[in-house]
Amino acid sequence: MSHSIHVLKIHLPGRQNIVFTEGGVANVANREAPVTELMDFFQLNGRDPVARQYLYKEIVNHYVFNPTTKQWTARVNDGSRVIGRIPFISVRSRELFFMKLLLLHVRGPISYEHLRTVNDHEWPTFEAAAMAMNLVDNNVQWQTTMAELAATEMPYRLRFLFVTILVHNNPLNPTPTALWDEFSGAMSEDYRFEDDETRRHRALGVISNNLHFYLN
Numbered sequence: 634m635s636h637s638i639h640v641l642k643i644h645l646p647g648r649q650n651i652v653f654t655e656g657g658v659a660n661v662a663n664r665e666a667p668v669t670e671l672m673d674f675f676q677l678n679g680r681d682p683v684a685r686q687y688l689y690k691e692i693v694n695h696y697v698f699n700p701t702t703k704q705w706t707a708r709v710n711d712g713s714r715v716i717g718r719i720p721f722i723s724v725r726s727r728e729l730f731f732m733k734l735l736l737l738h739v740r741g742p743i744s745y746e747h748l749r750t751v752n753d754h755e756w757p758t759f760e761a762a763a764m765a766m767n768l769v770d771n772n773v774q775w776q777t778t779m780a781e782l783a784a785t786e787m788p789y790r791l792r793f794l795f796v797t798i799l800v801h802n803n804p805l806n807p808t809p810t811a812l813w814d815e816f817s818g819a820m821s822e823d824y825r826f827e828d829d830e831t832r833r834h835r836a837l838g839v840i841s842n843n844l845h846f847y848l849n
Contacts, residue, residue, distance in 0.1 A: 638716045639693040643671050643733055644747045668703035678743045685741030690717035701704045721782055724797060731759040734774045737781075738766065741847070776807055776815070783819035791820045792836060796843045811839075 639742070668676075674692060675708070677684045683704070687695060695714045696705040719737070722730045723814045735748050742748040749755055749762040756762040763769050769830075782791050799809055808817050818829075821836035 636714050640718050653707050670698050673704050675744050689736040690739055693717040699713055700740045728759050731763045734768055779816050788820050788823045792840055
């Protein structure tokens with residue numbers, strides 16, 4: 634069985650990229666905003682009840698996005714498997730970060746507004762909606778984000794995220810120690826020629842130096 638990775642871009646409402654040719658700038662204001670994978674993911678959930686059981690990152694294994702028609706259509710089962718990934722979003726991006734967090738946990742949203750709705754209440758921001766779902770209060774996002782980053786990025790990126798979490802947040806569940814215990818192997822993979830204890834010691838030294846830089 635063959636495997637491939639499909640990177641699913643995300644964007645805030647009205648923030649999708651618009652591509653135009655040279656000399657066409659004057660026509661941009663009159664052009665209709667392009668439909669993106671995310672926008673038709675919402676529409677797909679509205680027109681196809683079967684799709685509502687999948688998360689955004691799972692949709693690529695069951696549907697194919699046609700770049701010409703700008704629509705998701707049912708995938709023909711040819712034995713291949715597609716793995717959906719959403720790019721790393723820094724917590725400093727705030728709303729985009731929390732929108733991604735919601736997309737990793739909410740199945741079948743039919744709009745941005747629906748994505749922000751928890752227990753029949755539409756929250757004004759994605760951050761507020763994530764808090765209402767206890768994705769923030771319980772620090773679920775840190776474990777989820779670190780797990781995703783560990784599977785797709787270099788160890789230094791994971792160490793940077795860990796430092797960001799320690800500096801700008803107060804994770805309680807899981808605790809910083811629990812996060813370190815779970816992801817110390819991934820955070821020290823670039824020292825793979827050392828023994829396990831030395832690898833973790835060196836990674837922890839880099840993290841400590843970065844913490845000192847940020848806090849002083």
